[in-house]
Amino acid sequence: MTLTAAPRATGSAAWAEGLLLSFAQAGYARAEPSILQPAEPFLDLSGEDIRKSLYLTTDAGGEELCLRPDLTIPVARDYLASDRCGQPAGFSYLGAVFRYRGGQASEFLQAGVESFGRPDRAAADAEMLALALEATAAVGLSEIEIRTGDVALFTALIDALKLYPVWRRRLLKDFNRKINLAQDIEQITLATGPGHNEYEGVLAALAGSDRKAALALVSDLMTIAGTTNVGGRTVAEIADRFLEQSTLKSGALPRDALGLIKRFMAIDGEPDEAIARLRALAADARLDIAAAIDQFESRVGFMAARGIDVGATRFSTSFGRGLDYYTGFEFELHARGNGVEPLVAGGRYDGLMTQLGAAKPIPAVGFSIWVETLTEIGRQPATAGSVS
Incomplete structure (x- = not known):
């Protein structure tokens, strides 16, 4: 594997440093985790498939180490090792990360914000989205697509359906690693139907x-x-x-459960409309998912209070970021008409903290910024429009 160096990005770094000053004023202290990290957390949380993307080495004691492929896990590890562990604390960061990306620069800048320990989850979620939008506004971008989802709603649905544990694990894993679960459900149904198996x-x-x-x-x-x-x-x-x-x-996924999952996955549009459709689904099928819907609705209220145009925000029950450790709100910010890669992305990952060794669950939410990509698009000729 060849390490492709990133181009010099003095302008990008200078812009990001200015952005971090605004994050610091909002209460997010600068974090500077070590470049060299234990490889185990990344492999455990993302699976062995990520190994081919990591730059690995081994120390004299045999521990496998890697150049940090992102900054969320390193910042979380430092927080857990600090005397503030378990207490509300916010951090911002800017630094190089290292990941093989097939022809693209393997070293690139990442900035972001992480918030730990806040019990007011809905308000913290909305604050992350508002700060993320500040990052796009700082480079003059107004044509922004806001895509959101919530894995907690899907988890509540699966729990309410009282499926066999094997189906619960399979569907949650599939949701977390796929963007469109509706197609995957069809594949699962076909794959588990009549057919030959050597065992x-x-x-x-x-x-x-x-x-x-x-x-x-x-x-x-x-x-x-x-x-x-x-x-x-x-x-x-x-x-x-x-x-x-x-x-x-054995075909243990009941047909009525399959129908409800498909109906759930078809909900897409403005958040207020999605809330109404989710409540209708819960009432029709007598599903106990009200708490998850209430949390979603509360978040939307906090988003509106922060001046985010909720009506121009897209929500989809099938939206997912492809990472197993997300547990709730997820979002991506895209430049309209400028490809499928997000400029800023993040969400809630309460489950990550116990996986990293926390003795008890700790609320956690944050986002990452692809600095060079965002500033490059920001330098392109601006077009009139509004955030959507």
């Missing part, structure tokens, strides 16, 4: 089994085969995988 007999034997029975069966089969692991997987890991496949193969 058909094992799957049939496991149908309706609990984990203990599955572990016993797989253990017996592997003892007969004279092996204790396959491809590095333990007996327990193999049993869990077979049990999952057996449950999926």
Whole structure:
């Protein structure tokens, strides 16, 4: 893997430094985490697929290290190691990150804001979006598309449907890693329908089994085969995988649940309209998702109070940023008509803090800015228009 250096970006860095001054005035202190980071948190949270994008090394003790591929996790780790852990605290940052991007510069500037420990989640979410919009306004951009979603709503729906745990895990994972779950549901339905599988007999034997029975069966089969692991997987890991496949193969996703998920995923438009449709869905299907909808509605109120044009904001229940650790509000800011890559993006990631070692859940929300991309677009001829 070749490290492609980023072009000198003196103008971009100077603009971002000015932006950080405004973030500091809003109460977000400057954070400067180490460039060299433990690789484990990135691999654990994003999966082994990210390995090919990291610049890795190993220290004398055998610990795998990497050049930081983003700044959210390093800032969160420093906060958790500080004496302010668990208390409300806000940080802003600007620095180089390193990630292989296939022909693009592997070293590039990232700025952003992270807010930890605030219990007023809806207000904190709205504040992050308002600060993100300040970043685009600072380079003179007015034609901005605001795309938003909320994984907490989907989680509430899946919990209300009381699906088998295997289906819950599968659907939440699929949502977190895909932009359009509606298409994925169709693929899941087809993939778990009638068909041939080389382990058909094992799957049939496991149908309706609990984990203990599955572990016993797989253990017996592997003892007969004279092996204790396959491809590095333990007996327990193999049993869990077979049990999952057996449950999926049995067609355990009820047809009415599938219909409700599709109806939910079709909700798209202005936030107020989406709230009305979500409440109608909950009432029609007698789903206990009112708390998640109330939180969404509260956030929209705080957005309006901060002067954000809520009616020009797009909300979609199928919107997701493709990262497993998001737990609620998610958003991206795009330049209208200027590609699919976001200029600013972020959201709520309460689950990340316990995954990084926090003894108890800590609210967390923030966003990142692609500095060079934003300033490059900001230097292009401006067009009249309004934020949308």
